[in-house]
Amino acid sequence: MTPHKGACLSFQPRIRKGAFFDASWRYGCRAFSVYNRTYISSTFSTPLEEYWKVTEDVAIWPVMGERQVEISGPDAADFVQFLTPRDMSRCMVGQCKYALITSAEGGILCDPIVLRLADDRFWLSTSDCDLELWAKGVAVHSPMRVAIRDAGVSVIQVQGPKSPRLMANLFGDRILDLKYYWLASMEFHGHALTVSRTGWSGEFGYEIYLGNHDQGDALFDALMQAGSECNVAPGAVSQARRIESGIMSWGVDMTPSENPYEVGLDRLVDLDGTPEFIGRAALLRLEGQPLEKRLVGMSIEGAALDPNEDPWPLTRNGETSGRLTSLAYSPRLETNIALGLVAAEHAALGTELVAGTWEGSRKARVCELPFLPKRQQGDARAS
Amino acid sequence: MTPHKGACLSFQPRIRKGAFFDASWRYGCRAFSVYNRTYISSTFSTPLEEYWKVTEDVAIWPVMGERQVEISGPDAADFVQFLTPRDMSRCMVGQCKYALITSAEGGILCDPIVLRLADDRFWLSTSDCDLELWAKGVAVHSPMRVAIRDAGVSVIQVQGPKSPRLMANLFGDRILDLKYYWLASMEFHGHALTVSRTGWSGEFGYEIYLGNHDQGDALFDALMQAGSECNVAPGAVSQARRIESGIMSWGVDMTPSENPYEVGLDRLVDLDGTPEFIGRAALLRLEGQPLEKRLVGMSIEGAALDPNEDPWPLTRNGETSGRLTSLAYSPRLETNIALGLVAAEHAALGTELVAGTWEGSRKARVCELPFLPKRQQGDARAS
Numbered sequence A, B: 001m002t003p004h005k006g007a008c009l010s011f012q013p014r015i016r017k018g019a020f021f022d023a024s025w026r027y028g029c030r031a032f033s034v035y036n037r038t039y040i041s042s043t044f045s046t047p048l049e050e051y052w053k054v055t056e057d058v059a060i061w062p063v064m065g066e067r068q069v070e071i072s073g074p075d076a077a078d079f080v081q082f083l084t085p086r087d088m089s090r091c092m093v094g095q096c097k098y099a100l101i102t103s104a105e106g107g108i109l110c111d112p113i114v115l116r117l118a119d120d121r122f123w124l125s126t127s128d129c130d131l132e133l134w135a136k137g138v139a140v141h142s143p144m145r146v147a148i149r150d151a152g153v154s155v156i157q158v159q160g161p162k163s164p165r166l167m168a169n170l171f172g173d174r175i176l177d178l179k180y181y182w183l184a185s186m187e188f189h190g191h192a193l194t195v196s197r198t199g200w201s202g203e204f205g206y207e208i209y210l211g212n213h214d215q216g217d218a219l220f221d222a223l224m225q226a227g228s229e230c231n232v233a234p235g236a237v238s239q240a241r242r243i244e245s246g247i248m249s250w251g252v253d254m255t256p257s258e259n260p261y262e263v264g265l266d267r268l269v270d271l272d273g274t275p276e277f278i279g280r281a282a283l284l285r286l287e288g289q290p291l292e293k294r295l296v297g298m299s300i301e302g303a304a305l306d307p308n309e310d311p312w313p314l315t316r317n318g319e320t321s322g323r324l325t326s327l328a329y330s331p332r333l334e335t336n337i338a339l340g341l342v343a344a345e346h347a348a349l350g351t352e353l354v355a356g357t358w359e360g361s362r363k364a365r366v367c368e369l370p371f372l373p374k375r376q377q378g379d380a381r382a383s
Helices: A021-026 A047-056 A076-083 A131-139 A163-171 A173-177 A213-224 A239-244 A278-289 B021-026 B047-056 B076-083 B131-139 B163-171 B175-179 B214-228 B239-244 B282-288
Strands: A033-034 A038-044 A059-062 A067-072 A095-100 A108-111 A114-117 A121-126 A147-150 A154-159 A183-188 A191-198 A205-210 A291-299 A314-316 A319-330 A335-341 A352-357 A361-367 B031-037 B038-043 B059-062 B069-070 B097-098 B108-110 B115-117 B121-126 B147-150 B154-159 B183-188 B193-196 B203-211 B294-301 B314-316 B319-330 B335-343 B352-359 B360-368
Touching: A021 A059, A021 A213, A033 B031, A033 B239, A047 A239, A059 A076, A059 A361, A067 A076, A067 A131, A076 A121, A076 A131, A108 A131, A114 A191, A114 B163, A121 A131, A131 A147, A131 B131, A154 A163, A154 A213, A163 A173, A163 A183, A163 A205, A163 A213, A183 A213, A205 A213, A239 A319, A239 A335, A278 B147, A291 A319, A291 A352, A314 A335, A335 A352, A335 A361, B021 B059, B021 B214, B038 B147, B038 B214, B047 B059, B047 B239, B059 B214, B069 B076, B069 B131, B076 B121, B108 B131, B115 B193, B121 B131, B131 B147, B154 B163, B154 B214, B163 B175, B163 B183, B163 B203, B163 B214, B175 B183, B175 B360, B183 B214, B203 B214, B294 B352, B335 B352, B335 B360
Parallel strands: none
Antiparallel strands: A033 A038, A059 A154, A067 A121, A067 A147, A095 A114, A114 A121, A154 A205, A183 A191, A191 A205, A291 A335, A291 A361, A314 A319, A314 A352, A319 A335, A352 A361, B031 B038, B059 B154, B069 B121, B069 B147, B097 B115, B115 B121, B154 B203, B183 B193, B193 B203, B294 B335, B294 B360, B314 B319, B314 B352, B319 B335, B352 B360
C-alpha cells in the first residue's frame, strides 16, 4: 500500500466552481478535492508552509464547497429545531451555533453551523452532505411553512492570529467588536456581505459569505492586500492544525453510523429542553446505554507519515479495535497525530493500539483532545 | 478563458474508493473526478481511444460512484411509486426502469435506474445526487413501512458491440438470454452478484453490481481476460458516445431547476395512471403551460474544442438564450456536438445560436437528438 501520487483531476461541468475558483487558480492553487459537488482548494504551496501561516500569521482559504442552506418562513425556527437535538431557542438573531443534524436512528447526518440572520431566516452552513435535499425531503410531509433553498453564497475563511488585523484593514475597526460565534453584515464595493467569527482551524478567524459571485476575484485580491503587512498567504485549511484542535471532519471522523455520544458531542444534545426533533426517540434510548465505540485522539510513533487516503485499521493484541480516520504530522508536537473511532474499552488515555499505515504497523497511543489548545475565542481588539 | 490543465487530485479519506479503485489504478487510470463522494475514473488512455473501443469493441468502465439505494419492506413498492412520476406498477420483479425523482416543485432531483429485485425490494441506482438522504428525509413523516440503506455494492459497466461475447465468456451463454432492461443473478467465484442489461453509452452493454468488495480486483482481471479476444480495454464512459446518444448527465444537462417536460422526458411522467407522488400537483400545473426552455442537441462549428468545464453562455442576436451544458468532439460525425438548455423559442431544428467557448464565439446550430442511433437493444445472441 502506497499513496496514490500523480493523479489528475478531470474538470467537468457537473461539478461547480465557487466564486473564488478563478482567483485560487491565479494564486497558484493546483491541488483540489470535491466537496458538495464543488471544487475545494486543497493546497496552494505545501502543508508545512500553510501550517505556519495559520498558526503564526494569517491564511485565506477559499472554501467554496461549504454550502449555505437557507430556511425561511413563519415556521423556520420550529423547522430548524426539528432538524437538530441542540436547543436552538437560545440562538439569537445575529448568533451562530454549531449543531448536529440527526437521522431517525440518531446518527450524525451533518454538523452545520447554524447562522440566525433574522427571526424567520436561518442558514445551515453544511459539511460535505446534501443537507438541502434532506431538509426538503423532511419538509415534504411537514405542516410547517418554510422555504428551503441554497442561499447562493460562496465562503472564504480568514484564519490565524493576525486575522483581526487583516479584517480591520479591509472592513474597518467596527469588525473588531464581533464576538466569537456571532455574525454581522459588512460592505464590500457597495454590496452587503455577511461575516461570522467562526472557522475550521481552531485559530482566531472569520468566514466571509459572498453573495455577489462577480466580486470573488476582487474580494480575494482585497484580502491579500489587506493582509500584506501580516504575512498573509492563500492556503487550504491546515489538516494538521484542525486535528491538533480536535475538530472533526464529517464524512470520515463522524458519519451517519456514529451517534453524538460516540464522538463526544453530548453537549449538542438537549433531550430535556427541546421539543420534538428527528432522532429524539433513538437518542433517548442510546443515552442510557454503554457506548460501543468512541472517538479518540492518538499519537502515532515514528517518522512523519503521508496522510491516510482511507480509514486505516486499528488493532489491539491482534484483534480489531476500530479505524484511524484522520492523520497529519504536527510540526509543533513533532509527531504524527490522528483521530480515530475505537472500541469503547480501548478509549482510555494511554491505551496502546496498532495502526496499519503506509509504512506497515505503527504503535498508536490514545491521548487527550485537543492536542493543542484552540485559540478562537477572546477579544479581537486585544489580539 | 482557457482549460485548467495540470490540476492534481488530492486524495482524502472523506471520499470513498469503490471496489474497483485499486484495479483501475493498476490498469493505468490517473484521471479522476468525484461522484457521490466516491472517486470515479475519468480516462485510462485518451478519449479518442476509448471512443473507438466502446463503439467498435468493448470497454469496461469502473463506475464506482453510482450508488444503489435499497428500499425494502412491506410498503417498498408504494414508497418507490411515491418518489417518481413514472408508473411503476408495470415494473416486474427482475425488471429495470429509468425513472425521474421529482421535487415538490416538479424539478428533477435525480434520474436513477430502478431495479426491482423482489416484490418488496428495489435498488435506485443513483446519479450524482444523495438520493439516500432524500428518501430518508421523505420517510421521516411517512406512515409507509420501509427500510432505506445504501446497498453497499459497486458497479462496473461492460459496454460496446462485443459486450455480449465478453459476458458469455465470463458467465456462460445463459447471460445471452437477458433482455434489455432486465436483471439476473450470476455467480462469480462462488458468490452471487447482480447483472443488468443497462448502461450509459447508448451501445449494447451490461452493468455488474458487486457486493463482495474483496473481489473487485479479481473481477476486473476476469473481465479483462474474458474480453481479450474482443479487443477489450478499460475505459471511462465515452462522453462523445453518450452525447451522440442524447443521454443526459444529471447535475448539468438537467438539475432540480428543470422539469421533465423541459428536457423532453414527458414519457416518464404518468399523471393519469399513477397514485399520489411528490411533485404531482406541480407537474399537473406545468403540463398545460408553454415551456420556457428546452433541452436541445447542437453542432458547434470549427475545429475540435476541449470539453467545457462549466455551462457556457448561448446567445441569439446578442441576447441570452440559455447555456451549453455538455460538449464533445464526435469522431464519427467529425464535428463538435453538444447538449444545451435554450429558450423554447430557439429550440426549433436549424436555429442558429452563438456559444461562448474557449476559442471565443462559435456558431451553434440546433439539431436532432440522438445525433447517432442508440444500439443498446436487440438480441444478444444475434449480436
